[in-house]
Amino acid sequence: MTQDVATDRQEFSFDELMADDPFEKSLVTNDIQCHGGYIDGEYVSPRGALRRPAIRNWRERLSVADHPLITIPEKYVPPNYPNYDQAKYLLQEGVVEPVTRALTIIAIVEGFGARIREVSVPDFDAEVEESVDGTALAHLASGLFEAHARDEAGHRDQGGHKQMWEAARDAGLDKPEIPDDVLLRLMSGGPPATRKRLYPELSERMESMLLMMTNVLIIETFAEDTFNWAKKLLGDPEVSADPVQAAHIVDCIARDEVPHVDYLTVALSELRARTLIGADGQSTLSGADVIDGVFRRQLRGMATVRPQQSRERSQADIHQAVSDKRRASSVARQFEELDSGWTFPHRDDEELDVLLKSA
Numbered sequence: 484m485t486q487d488v489a490t491d492r493q494e495f496s497f498d499e500l501m502a503d504d505p506f507e508k509s510l511v512t513n514d515i516q517c518h519g520g521y522i523d524g525e526y527v528s529p530r531g532a533l534r535r536p537a538i539r540n541w542r543e544r545l546s547v548a549d550h551p552l553i554t555i556p557e558k559y560v561p562p563n564y565p566n567y568d569q570a571k572y573l574l575q576e577g578v579v580e581p582v583t584r585a586l587t588i589i590a591i592v593e594g595f596g597a598r599i600r601e602v603s604v605p606d607f608d609a610e611v612e613e614s615v616d617g618t619a620l621a622h623l624a625s626g627l628f629e630a631h632a633r634d635e636a637g638h639r640d641q642g643g644h645k646q647m648w649e650a651a652r653d654a655g656l657d658k659p660e661i662p663d664d665v666l667l668r669l670m671s672g673g674p675p676a677t678r679k680r681l682y683p684e685l686s687e688r689m690e691s692m693l694l695m696m697t698n699v700l701i702i703e704t705f706a707e708d709t710f711n712w713a714k715k716l717l718g719d720p721e722v723s724a725d726p727v728q729a730a731h732i733v734d735c736i737a738r739d740e741v742p743h744v745d746y747l748t749v750a751l752s753e754l755r756a757r758t759l760i761g762a763d764g765q766s767t768l769s770g771a772d773v774i775d776g777v778f779r780r781q782l783r784g785m786a787t788v789r790p791q792q793s794r795e796r797s798q799a800d801i802h803q804a805v806s807d808k809r810r811a812s813s814v815a816r817q818f819e820e821l822d823s824g825w826t827f828p829h830r831d832d833e834e835l836d837v838l839l840k841s842a
């Protein structure tokens with residue numbers, strides 16, 4: 484399916500990065516026409532006809548220059564919470580709401596992914612010593628962010644991941660009642676903390692973009708475990724109303740995430756191999772120092788805070804879903820016993836393992 488695009492081709496127009504493969508049939512679910520489609524009975528992700536070979540070519544260029552790719556070792560990826568056994572237990576007990584809530588939150592968060600198109604990209608010519616011609620970096624603002632936003636939130640009348648997760652949830656849990664406070668509770672995590680600049684020498688725009696891309700890359704990598712969890716749970720005929728369709732939709736979404744992880748990895752690795760110029764136009768910083776510093780800090784934060792928050796939220800969800808207090812406590816206890824437990828493998832004062840693999 485990948486078009487035969489010579490590896491020396493490094494420049495792609497906006498329209499090319501949006502171009503679909505010639506689908507024979509599209510994915511329609513929950514009465515919504517979704518992105519992507521089928522070729523020879525196989526699901527193919529949207530906007531991939533040239534985006535796929537483009538990312539491949541940029542990665543190849545890094546590899547030829549012997550520059551490594553950043554990566555997140557599996558041991559740093561927290562397992563989805565609740566785990567499969569816990570979620571299955573709740574469904575078997577008829578306590579559907581916490582699982583409905585968890586899947587609805589995933590759908591909402593996918594929709595938030597559209598915000599990536601609002602990231603403002605710094606002036607690379609002024610803020611990077613080496614040229615960025617023919618790189619993923621040079622295409623962030625001219626297609627890569629936009630394609631990513633469309634994949635997550637849908638585009639015009641076409642459903643994206645937000646709508647696909649809702650469809651998977653509705654197929655698997657048989658159109659469950661959606662608690663009306665999901666969005667409210669999701670948004671009431673307190674006001675965002677004011678952020679201290681990590682590299683005050685850099686322009687605000689450069690630092691914000693790096694933080695955003697790093698966060699999204701970490702979330703996308705953590706999501707792989709969520710996909711496996713959802714496929715197993717919604718694909719389990721003992722608890723799923725439509726195991727085949729529900730698991731299939733999740734599988735389609737998981738495939739669509741591959742280019743996201745790929746282009747973010749390549750772009751951050753390209754920057755890592757370069758020299759950053761400070762906002763004063765004079766000072767220089769090693770891209771490797773900055774990217775590794777941001778990456779390690781964000782990874783440690785997200786991998787420790789999120790599992791803890793999910794645990795606390797799940798307990799609250801169970802108590803909210805089961806009105807009989809004694810039964811709620813007993814379900815919550817049983818649920819806790821199924822917890823597989825996970826803690827971040829490094830103490831605060833320990834360096835994270837080098838996050839590199841060769842391109």
Ligand SMILES: [Fe+2]
Binds near residue numbers: 593596634644736740
């Ligand atoms: Fe997504």
Ligand SMILES: [Fe+2]
Binds near residue numbers: 739740743
């Ligand atoms: Fe994504």
